[in-house]
Amino acid sequence: MTAVADAAQAVPERHYTHHDGRGATPHRSNPAVIHRELTTLDVQAGMNVVEFGTGSGYSGALLAELVGPTGHVTSLDIDAYLVRWANLIHHERGLDHIRCHVADGTAGFAGKAPYDRMVAWCTPPLLPKAWADQVADGGLIVAPLPIATVPNMTVIAKIRVSGGEPVVEAVFTGGYIEATGSPKDNLDLPGRWVDWENRTPAPSWISIAWRERDDRLHTGARTALARLLKDAHTEPYDGDELDWPSWRTFAAVQADPQLTMAGLSPDLWAIGHSTATTAAVLQQDGTILADRSDSPSLSVLRNWLIAWETAGRPTPESYTPALVPGAEGWDLLLAR
Numbered sequence: 055m056t057a058v059a060d061a062a063q064a065v066p067e068r069h070y071t072h073h074d075g076r077g078a079t080p081h082r083s084n085p086a087v088i089h090r091e092l093t094t095l096d097v098q099a100g101m102n103v104v105e106f107g108t109g110s111g112y113s114g115a116l117l118a119e120l121v122g123p124t125g126h127v128t129s130l131d132i133d134a135y136l137v138r139w140a141n142l143i144h145h146e147r148g149l150d151h152i153r154c155h156v157a158d159g160t161a162g163f164a165g166k167a168p169y170d171r172m173v174a175w176c177t178p179p180l181l182p183k184a185w186a187d188q189v190a191d192g193g194l195i196v197a198p199l200p201i202a203t204v205p206n207m208t209v210i211a212k213i214r215v216s217g218g219e220p221v222v223e224a225v226f227t228g229g230y231i232e233a234t235g236s237p238k239d240n241l242d243l244p245g246r247w248v249d250w251e252n253r254t255p256a257p258s259w260i261s262i263a264w265r266e267r268d269d270r271l272h273t274g275a276r277t278a279l280a281r282l283l284k285d286a287h288t289e290p291y292d293g294d295e296l297d298w299p300s301w302r303t304f305a306a307v308q309a310d311p312q313l314t315m316a317g318l319s320p321d322l323w324a325i326g327h328s329t330a331t332t333a334a335v336l337q338q339d340g341t342i343l344a345d346r347s348d349s350p351s352l353s354v355l356r357n358w359l360i361a362w363e364t365a366g367r368p369t370p371e372s373y374t375p376a377l378v379p380g381a382e383g384w385d386l387l388l389a390r
């Protein structure tokens with residue numbers, strides 16, 4: 055058995071995710087994905103580890119198991135209610151080498167740095183400089199990072215920090231909710247880069263990578279969303295069943311400034327292209343929607359889809375990652 059599988063056997067998952075006193079929390083991740091990320095993180099006994107996104111407390115409990123009593127785990131969440139409960143559940147289980155704090159994880163947690171390992175369960179807008187500063191030389195970060203300035207376009211990056219410089223060693227399919235500056239209960243709406251949302255007659259939202267060129271009333275975002283919602287031209291995508299992680303990564307890598315992401319129906323994401331007067335998206339259920347059958351945005355979307363199929367639907371793992379430095383940290387770019 056691997057160390058993570060052993061830890062998973064030792065930690066009562068439902069005790070954290072569906073605790074009797076607190077009740078079930080939606081702030082939890084798929085255990086299989088948590089186990090995958092922790093395997094990538096390569097945690098050893100005695101390490102000093104930090105995680106961002108305490109949530110139910112389950113991932114922190116696994117980390118506490120992996121570092122053992124000679125190690126230490128710091129766990130941060132923006133939500134005080136979750137932090138209070140996670141601290142209590144850990145305490146009740148007799149764990150005293152994990153501490154949860156209410157704090158914005160995008161600033162890291164300098165008090166306990168340097169860390170041998172750092173893992174994030176929420177997506178910052180870029181790789182924060184503070185994270186690289188707080189990781190020990192040769193240490194590892196495993197975190198979801200955006201690959202475009204719209205929500206839900208992320209990969210999980212394995213990053214080694216050497217001499218304060220982060221280097222991406224690998225990227226994997228995946229993503230978690232956006233890191234936000236305050237607690238969030240409405241998980242239907244992305245936490246960042248939503249340029250317009252309607253609450254009635256049904257919830258819907260749009261995110262446009264060209265928001266800087268939109269006006270202060272968000273006329274472009276509003277118009278694009280309205281055109282996709284009302285009297286839109288629709289057609290089925292005539293390719294095989296969509297491979298969403300492959301498609302969304304390919305769409306992000308086009309680096310088209312008009313890239314657009316939308317949620318037109320509950321639990322269905324849509325990716326496409328929009329301008330101040332045109333819009334076209336492909337929805338997760340395979341439906342294409344556009345403002346008109348001869349929409350210029352629809353032509354762009356169709357060309358992306360042809361290029362995606364011609365490229366053989368590449369996996370997120372197959373791209374070459376690069377970190378581009380800026381004042382606040384590093385943007386992750388993928389290239390073919």
Ligand SMILES: C[S@@+](CC[C@H](N)C(=O)[O-])C[C@H]1O[C@@H](n2cnc3c(N)ncnc32)[C@H](O)[C@@H]1O
Nearest residue numbers: 081082107109110113131132158159176233234
């Ligand atoms: C997917 S859940 C984490 C699940 C958790 N790891 C578990 O095992 O149950 C994401 C968490 O990130 C938290 N979060 C969002 N923004 C944050 C921020 N800026 N700093 C720290 N935590 C944040 C949310 O409150 C939420 O609890």
